[in-house]
Amino acid sequence: MQELARKIVPSEMSNMRIEIEDFVSLYNEGKCELVDVRVPFETAVWQVNFGLKIPANELPERLNELPKDKLIVVACPKTDRSNMARIYLASEGFEVKYLVGGLLGLMDALKGGKAKKINL
Numbered sequence: 001m002q003e004l005a006r007k008i009v010p011s012e013m014s015n016m017r018i019e020i021e022d023f024v025s026l027y028n029e030g031k032c033e034l035v036d037v038r039v040p041f042e043t044a045v046w047q048v049n050f051g052l053k054i055p056a057n058e059l060p061e062r063l064n065e066l067p068k069d070k071l072i073v074v075a076c077p078k079t080d081r082s083n084m085a086r087i088y089l090a091s092e093g094f095e096v097k098y099l100v101g102g103l104l105g106l107m108d109a110l111k112g113g114k115a116k117k118i119n120l
Contacts, residue, residue, distance in 0.1 A: 016086060018097040020109045023073050028119045032071035036103065037085045042077070048103060050120055051075075056085045063092060075099040075106065 018026075026032040027050075034051030036043065043053055054062050056076075066072055072094050074082040082098040089096040099106060110118055 016083070016097060017079075017100045018071075018073055019100050020106055023099055023106070024109075024117055026071060027073075028117075030070075032073050033067050034099075035066065035072055035074045035085070037074050037076050037081050038103070048107070050118065056081050056088075059085060059088060066094060068094070070095075072096040073099050075103045077104050078102040 018032075023032065023034070027034065034048070036048055036051055036053045037056040037059070038053075039055045039057075052065060054065065066089070072089055074085040074089065074096060075098065076082045076085075079098055079100070079102050082102065086096045086098045101108075
């Protein structure tokens with residue numbers, strides 16, 4: 001974990017996150033997987049009907065469900081939990097970024113007719 005901490009410098013911050021438009025493009029190309037790290041009561045209230053649903057606290061026990069050959073994009077409503085999940089997954093050797101704007105930003109970008117932008 002100390003080695004990972006040494007790599008967290010301001011010049012590398014942009015490598016830790018992904019913009020919504022870039023995520024949608026990579027997702028549509030099959031190059032990344034969305035991981036919704038919200039807790040079950042949150043996902044029960046409003047759904048994202050694509051990607052994996054793995055609460056952040058369950059990640060250590062469910063690492064085997066994550067693809068090793070794709071970029072992992074973690075997301076929560078904003079970015080707090082997803083950035084913590086990103087740090088953990090990076091320490092476990094995954095290529096991982098958090099979604100800028102979170103799931104709320106993603107849903108805003110895909111509302112109405114814009115939903116056709118994502119391949120389900």
